[in-house]
Amino acid sequence: MTEHRINLSYLAFLMHRLSGLALVCFLPFHFLVLGLGLEGEAALDDMLVFTQQPLVKFGEWVLVVLFSLHLLLGLRVLVIEWAPWPQQGGLRSGWVVIAGLIALALGWLFLDGVMS
Amino acid sequence: MSHLTVRIWRGADEGEFQDFSVPMRENQTVLDVVSEVQRTQDQSLSYRFACRVGVCGSCAMMVNGKPRWTCRTHIRSLKSSVVTIAPLRNMPRIKDLVTDMSGFIDKWGRAGNVFESQRDRGDAPALVDPSSPMRKVADAAIECINCGVCHAACDVVSWNDAYLGPAALNRAWSLVNDERHSGKKETMMAAMGDGGCGNCHSQGNCMAACPIGLSPTRSIAGLKKMSLMSLLGGSDA
Amino acid sequence: MPNPMFEMRLYLLQRLTAILMLPMVIGHLATIMYATRSELTAASILERTQSSPWLVVFYTGFVILVSIHAPLGLRKIMGEWLRVSPKLANRISVLLFLGFLGLGLRGVWALTGGTMS
Numbered sequence: 001m002t003e004h005r006i007n008l009s010y011l012a013f014l015m016h017r018l019s020g021l022a023l024v025c026f027l028p029f030h031f032l033v034l035g036l037g038l039e040g041e042a043a044l045d046d047m048l049v050f051t052q053q054p055l056v057k058f059g060e061w062v063l064v065v066l067f068s069l070h071l072l073l074g075l076r077v078l079v080i081e082w083a084p085w086p087q088q089g090g091l092r093s094g095w096v097v098i099a100g101l102i103a104l105a106l107g108w109l110f111l112d113g114v115m116s
Numbered sequence: 117m118s119h120l121t122v123r124i125w126r127g128a129d130e131g132e133f134q135d136f137s138v139p140m141r142e143n144q145t146v147l148d149v150v151s152e153v154q155r156t157q158d159q160s161l162s163y164r165f166a167c168r169v170g171v172c173g174s175c176a177m178m179v180n181g182k183p184r185w186t187c188r189t190h191i192r193s194l195k196s197s198v199v200t201i202a203p204l205r206n207m208p209r210i211k212d213l214v215t216d217m218s219g220f221i222d223k224w225g226r227a228g229n230v231f232e233s234q235r236d237r238g239d240a241p242a243l244v245d246p247s248s249p250m251r252k253v254a255d256a257a258i259e260c261i262n263c264g265v266c267h268a269a270c271d272v273v274s275w276n277d278a279y280l281g282p283a284a285l286n287r288a289w290s291l292v293n294d295e296r297h298s299g300k301k302e303t304m305m306a307a308m309g310d311g312g313c314g315n316c317h318s319q320g321n322c323m324a325a326c327p328i329g330l331s332p333t334r335s336i337a338g339l340k341k342m343s344l345m346s347l348l349g350g351s352d353a
Numbered sequence: 354m355p356n357p358m359f360e361m362r363l364y365l366l367q368r369l370t371a372i373l374m375l376p377m378v379i380g381h382l383a384t385i386m387y388a389t390r391s392e393l394t395a396a397s398i399l400e401r402t403q404s405s406p407w408l409v410v411f412y413t414g415f416v417i418l419v420s421i422h423a424p425l426g427l428r429k430i431m432g433e434w435l436r437v438s439p440k441l442a443n444r445i446s447v448l449l450f451l452g453f454l455g456l457g458l459r460g461v462w463a464l465t466g467g468t469m470s
């Protein structure tokens with residue numbers, strides 16, 4: 001990154017785009033797994049056993065965090081574009097930090113559910 | 117006296133950085149340094165400037181990777197003993213620090229940025245109420261002097277050749293908020309066209325870079341909102 | 354000559370699908386949190402999903418929206434980062450839309466109404 005791009009707002013853009021990219025790559029697999037139901041309960045159960053592996057759980061955690069992040073950063077874009085602008089600032093750069101924290105909190109909520 | 121290392125771009129699109137050494141002074145801007153190199157070390161060095169005091173906007177260059185007005189950038193503020201100076205980004209290079217700004221200016225025009233009036237010299241001057249909401253909105257964007265700094269800072273400009281860029285769209289925004297402008301429909305059409313406001317990802321680089329603190333991001337957000345209204349309004353403008 | 358407002362319309366479509374999905378995404382996150390706290394076997398999942406018709410509506414809508422939203426985002430990435438020509442990017446996006454829609458609806462069908470052993 002050259003220096004002129006080191007700016008929280010740019011970071012927000014990058015995270016938004018990269019999280020979206022990751023989610024979109026995962027989407028077909030998600031749909032395919034749901035489709036396993038068509039092949040009977042056994043196939044779905046096999047998949048559920050597969051998802052019990054720690055590494056897969058970790059992957060799911062990443063997805064939950066990215067999903068939340070994409071949602072929150074998307075909300076930021078909508079606010080920048082459609083809400084009235086304040087006199088000063090307006091880029092809502094702090095949202096990146098807040099979005100990151102909320103996403104991690106949601107990720108923790110997910111892990112907590114998994115562990116219980 | 118201690119010295120400053122200045123790395124200056126030489127050549128056009130093909131070229132390389134050349135190192136110079138310049139005495140460090142108490143008060144010295146980046147433009148002073150470039151001038152000193154040109155006067156005392158290499159007279160073939162090409163660069164642009166006019167006013168030297170932040171009025172004309174012609175001295176914009178990339179300083180340590182950031183687009184800035186060199187006459188308003190003090191060496192001291194850079195807090196670095198090596199200063200890298202390159203021509204503005206997102207524009208073809210002509211020679212050394214001089215860029216070809218015609219593409220940038222063309223985009224300015226393509227954004228529907230030609231003022232049109234129904235009035236002629238026989239009419240009394242238009243009265244624009246300075247406290248009217250539209251005028252206030254235009255005020256926030258109107259001080260742009262077309263220096264190209266924001267254009268150089270914007271990544272979308274470098275990724276998408278069609279994108280008109282922050283300066284042109286900021287200007288379009290001040291025009292659609294000018295009650296005397298009779299070509300609003302055309303301006304809006306251009307601002308909503310293929311290279312228009314929908315391409316901006318609100319990265320905010322333009323806003324961070326503008327030397328006079330304008331906010332093209334905000335202007336573009338205004339255009340986006342207006343586009344929504346006009347598309348929902350049924351007509352295509 | 355394509356409509357000069359083509360880009361703008363797609364931009365607005367991207368925002369519109371985003372707004373409509375906002376509550377859905379929150380609902381989906383809630384569902385995930387709920388699911389991790391309940392029994393995860395095929396039988397129990399299917400029992401829960403098949404018993405509620407509103408789930409069909411919810412997830413069918415979600416699938417349609419995401420099938421529009423995701424290719425629109427990829428279309429921009431293709432153009433900006435990979436320098437894919439607009440024409441090609443449009444074509445790929447349409448294919449992706451149809452692919453996501455097909456796979457997604459199949460998935461919803463499998464969970465809510467499909468064949469059961």
Ligand code: SF4
Pocket residue numbers: 173259260261262263264265266267282283286325326327328329330332
């Ligand atoms: S908006 Fe600011 S940075 Fe951009 S051209 Fe105008 S004065 Fe220069």
Ligand code: SF4
Pocket residue numbers: 269270271272273281282315316317318319320321322323332333336
């Ligand atoms: S806010 Fe828009 S115009 Fe400004 S730098 Fe970012 S993408 Fe470019």
Ligand code: FES
Pocket residue numbers: 165166167168169170171172173174175176185186187188
């Ligand atoms: S020389 Fe005029 S603004 Fe720098």
